[in-house]
Amino acid sequence: MSNQSLCADHVVACELSTAELSCDSGQTILLIGAFYGRADRTTCIYGRPDGQFNNINCFTRTANRIVAERCNGKKRCSVYAMNSVFQDPCSRTTYKYIQTTYTCLPARESCHSVKYCNTASMCVSVMSNQSLCADHVTIALIGAFYGRADRTTCIQGVPDGQFNNITCSTPTANQVVTERCNGKSRCSVYAVNSVFQDACYGTTKYLELAYSCECKFWKQTVFFFPTMWI
Structure with a gap:
């Protein structure tokens, strides 16, 4: 294990869907970064009206804390991409998404x-x-x-x-x-x-x-x- 390069996993979930984070047996989640809002006009736009992704500079400041509290140290966790979880950092007309990056550590290294x-x-x-x-x-x-x-x-x-x-x-x-x-x-x-x-x-x-x-x-x-x- 010490000679292997450990990569991070990148998970995206559109608003009103669920981000699933998971690790293999004997490992636990360590969050690297989380983002809830909108930062581009290419993510989670399929089937959405044009006006729902014009604002690309909005995000909640609580994303990292919320996801870390729910996921760090666990083998798997689910996080809902919803305003009721993260609060609405944009407006009701902006279609948001959650991005998470995490890695898996041996349980003793949490x-x-x-x-x-x-x-x-x-x-x-x-x-x-x-x-x-x-x-x-x-x-x-x-x-x-x-x-x-x-x-x-x-x-x-x-x-x-x-x-x-x-x-x-x-x-x-x-x-x-x-x-x-x-x-x-x-x-x-x-x-x-x-x-x-x-x-x-x-x-x-x-x-x-x-x-x-x-x-x-x-x-x-x-x-x-x-x-x-x-």
Whole structure:
């Protein structure tokens, strides 16, 4: 296995249909990218009126998170290409589709998820326990979040009023962590406002990220979409 090139699978499903992601026995899904909306005038146009694919610059910002939550770590999963799942990023007159790119990892190599509190130093090491790729392993960010989304994370010793806002996040988290960590064997990112900008003044925030350990040659076979866990 360590001498083989692992390719990514690319799945497209038109609106109101289902995207089916699956892996062989002993493997689990790792999402690389998901897109729901419309980015061209060639995908999913058969039998549709011309006016339903004029808008080619609309997509939802939740696609990566939703598909990752439903599929990562599973052998197979189904995702419906519907506005009720992703919200309507365009308009009712635009016919949309979902695109997903994923790869299959041995079950023991499924993604890692870590959280770090505001002001804490975050260090990620991915050098150990990587029999699949031996010494050719690098960090591949799946998603990063800086802000607050609950009242249970990083609250020890924090005054009650500093974790009431649970709907704040910075839009730069993915970009910042990607630039500092992707393609490296280890990296450090500080969970501080000076790095990510203050997403919610007066609220104690935390950094949460999910990442996988990938072979360097995977980058030659995957597709990337505009959202990439925005």
